[in-house]
Each structure stands twice: as C-alpha cells, then as structure tokens.
Amino acid sequence: MARKDRVEHAYGFEVYAPGTLTLDGVKLSRKVDEESYEQEVGALQKRAYGLQIENFLQRRRAIVVFEGWDAAGKGGAIKRLTALMDPRGYKVWPIAAPRDAEKRHHYLWRFWQRLPEDGELAVFDRSWYGRVLVERVEGFAxxxxxxxAYDEINAFERMLTDDGIRILKIFLHIDRRTQLERFERRETDKLRRYKLSEEDWRNRKRWKAYAKAIQEMLDRTHRPDAPWKVIPGDDKRFARLEVLRAVIALLEQEG
Incomplete structure (x- = not known):
C-alpha cells in the first residue's frame, strides 16, 4: 500500500504526491562566500573520488542526471564533480538532439546504449527528460x-533501480534575470560564446511554458527510488557544493 505522500501506479512504481517538490519552493538567494567555497570544495571532491573508487571496486553502478535551465551551470557543476575522479570509472554523456539513426528508434533506445557498466558512474548532461521538456515545449513530440512519456520514463528508471542501479536526478534552477546576465556575459566572451545560440534566446521567450513543463515533470517523476533534487543555481559556488554533496550521498547508499 502506498504511503499518504505517494501515489501508486499500476505499472508497479510509486511517485511522490504532486506538489511535494516545486520550483516555487526553492530559495534562489542561497549563497556561499568564496573563502568557504574554497575550504569545502576540495574536501568534497576528495570524498567523491574515494567513493568512486569504492564504487568501481565493488562493481556497483550509478546514474546522475542533470537537467536545468539554459546557462544554469550544469557543465561547471559536472566539471567540479568529476575533477578528481578516475576517468576509467565514469562517463559523461552530453545529450543533444537525436541523430537520424536514433530517430528511427524509440526515444529511450539511445539511452540504453549509454547505461553504466559494472563499477561505473554515468553522468547525463541532459537526458531522456528532453521528451517532456524541450520536445514538448518546442513541438518536436x-x-x-x-x-x-511520464509512465515510460518511470517504468524505464524503475527497471534500472530494480537491477541495482542507483539514480539521482538533479535540476539546476535559476531565475530569469540570472539567465539573462549569463547570456550577456557569454556574448562578449570569446571562449564561451559558442555556448550561446539563437535557440537559447528563443527558448528564453518560452520561459512560462518551460516552467509549466518542468513542474509537471517533477510532479510525475519524483520517486523514492529515483528522486529529483532541485538545487538553487543563482550562486554557482553554492550549486557546485550542493551537487557534490548530493552525489556523495548517492554513492554512500547501500546497494
């Protein structure tokens, strides 16, 4: 029997009740000063590295999914997460639009090809949630x-967790003003200009539609076995520390 804070589905998985996790409930003003950041980040990276080695030796598998607004800091957070890790024990998968061959299959097919091997941590920089975010809002689906897709995704993830894979899904949340400031900085930075495209500006105009899609995603796929963690990203230092702590907690879980 499902608990009062959960909804049980016929496919055999439980989802937290809608409204359990909301964008409106995120305190975006949370910050950490540079000195505190420098004191903490190194220790957290060493702990993440140690757990990655344990994970590798015990042949345990884990997945970390990163979603978030454009310019929310996903790449920087992943870079700090994996800074000290042994590259033989993790893979980062940057997910873009599906290629022609991938379009001929069910949208989850290409992600089956990228699941972690024994002892491996798989990090997805965007993921199968594109079906209910960008593909929904832009009309590609x-x-x-x-x-x-909500039931398909829940069933897919439940198969993975039943098979022993630990899953954490992170959404980096920022406000519109912070996004605009980051877009404008990218426009004038020769080394980072490639990160900004006309598509980013177009997506920005559909902020409300994306916010609605994101909230429905959280309501329908936040599960005990594969939870979402929404992290405030207006302060990049704070977000990076929170990402490290969240992944450390995932890797510390008993399998």
Whole structure:
C-alpha cells in the first residue's frame, strides 16, 4: 500500500504526491562566500573520488542526471564533480538532439546504449527528460507522445533501480534575470560564446511554458527510488557544493 505522500501506479512504481517538490519552493538567494567555497570544495571532491573508487571496486553502478535551465551551470557543476575522479570509472554523456539513426528508434533506445557498466558512474548532461521538456515545449513530440512519456520514463528508471542501479536526478534552477546576465556575459566572451545560440534566446521567450513543463515533470517523476533534487543555481559556488554533496550521498547508499 502506498504511503499518504505517494501515489501508486499500476505499472508497479510509486511517485511522490504532486506538489511535494516545486520550483516555487526553492530559495534562489542561497549563497556561499568564496573563502568557504574554497575550504569545502576540495574536501568534497576528495570524498567523491574515494567513493568512486569504492564504487568501481565493488562493481556497483550509478546514474546522475542533470537537467536545468539554459546557462544554469550544469557543465561547471559536472566539471567540479568529476575533477578528481578516475576517468576509467565514469562517463559523461552530453545529450543533444537525436541523430537520424536514433530517430528511427524509440526515444529511450539511445539511452540504453549509454547505461553504466559494472563499477561505473554515468553522468547525463541532459537526458531522456528532453521528451517532456524541450520536445514538448518546442513541438518536436506530439501531445500523445510526451503525455505517455511520464509512465515510460518511470517504468524505464524503475527497471534500472530494480537491477541495482542507483539514480539521482538533479535540476539546476535559476531565475530569469540570472539567465539573462549569463547570456550577456557569454556574448562578449570569446571562449564561451559558442555556448550561446539563437535557440537559447528563443527558448528564453518560452520561459512560462518551460516552467509549466518542468513542474509537471517533477510532479510525475519524483520517486523514492529515483528522486529529483532541485538545487538553487543563482550562486554557482553554492550549486557546485550542493551537487557534490548530493552525489556523495548517492554513492554512500547501500546497494
């Protein structure tokens, strides 16, 4: 029997009740000063590295999914997370639009190809949640396709967790003003200008539509076995420390 804070589905998984995790409930003003950051980040990176080695030796598998607004700091957070890790024990998968061959298959097919090997940590820089975010908002998926995707994704992840894979899903949340400031800085930075495209500006105009899609994603796929963690990203230092702490907690879980 499902607990009062959870909804039980016929496919055999439980989802936290809608509204358990909301964008509106995130305190975006949270910050950490540079001195405190420098004191903590090294120790957390060493702990993450030690757990990665334990994970490798015990042949345990884990997945960390990163989603978030454009310019929310996903790449920087992943860089700090993996800074000291042994590259033989993790893979980072940057996910873009599907290629022609991938379009001929079910949208989850390409992610099956990227699941972690024994002892491996797989980090997804964007993920299968594109079906209910960008593909939904931009009209790349039909309404019937993205509506049924919630159950497909829950069932997919439940198969993985039943098979012993630990899953954490991180959403980096920022406000519109912070995003605009980061876009403008990228425009004038020769080394970072490549990160900004016309598509980013177009997506920004659909902020409300994306916010609605994100909230529905959280409501329908935040589960005990594969939870979402929404991290305030207006202060990049704070977000990076929170990401490290969250992944450390994941790797510390008993399998």
């Amino acid at each position: 039909k309404k019937a396709e993205w509506r049924r």
